[in-house]
Amino acid sequence: GCSGFTGDLNLPSGVTSIEDFTFNGCSGFTGDLNLPSGITSIGVAAFDGCSGFTGDLNLPSGITSIGVAAFRDCSGFTGKLDIPSSVISIEGSAFDNCKGLSPIYCRASIPPSVGYNSFANTSKLYVPKGCASVYRNTNGWNKFESIVEF
Template sequence: MTCEPNITQVAYNACQYAKNLISVDLPEGITIIGVQSFDGCISLKEIKFPKSLTKIGAGSFSRCSSIEKVDLLHTKVQELGYHAFYGCTKLREMKVPDSLQKFNDDEGGVFENCSKLVPSDIDVSDSKAVVT
């Protein structure tokens, strides 16, 4: 008999500054991506999110300057933490599900310094902004 831990979240700072990380495939069962989990992963281009995901923590993907697209439509994401995608300078497409209830914008814009995000007229520091 094998005993597998019930892992439901990516730990805070788990892969922070992993500069050679190119792709992440998060397993089903993960519900939370912790604070700054992938912060500063400058080579990260592709993230596969599990259906079970409900929260992306503060600064989780900050300064991941190679990410161009994020698709959360198939997830149950309800919350994006402040600065979740801060400084993702190549991010140009973001798809979020109807389950998204709030942008945690108390201390900074979720999409601050994401200059290529379309539509470009979104006020990325506005906690009521909607990205489709």
């Protein structure tokens, strides 16, 4: 619940996980959220309710799981959400009501498992070439209005 952060949030290299509720309810961010490449998991509600982040949300390659409500109710993002191919699970409400993240890119050939109501923006999803039909037939991913191959 901290407030008054200014600028980017740059986590140092060597961090391997963001634990449950780490930045829950923090506000006042005025820049980017930069996650180092060593992170493998983001815990439950780790960034739930944060505000002020701008730009894209690029999750680092190597991350495998995104916890329940990890980015729920975040505001201020104005760019794309890029989910690397290493992600195997996105828990319920992970990006629910996370306004501004559009479009969404998922780089996995096999769709990661997704929990209930994982995404707020279900308008456009980009997936690897040859994978659109698999995503269209997978629970959670099939809620997107448009699935486009890149």
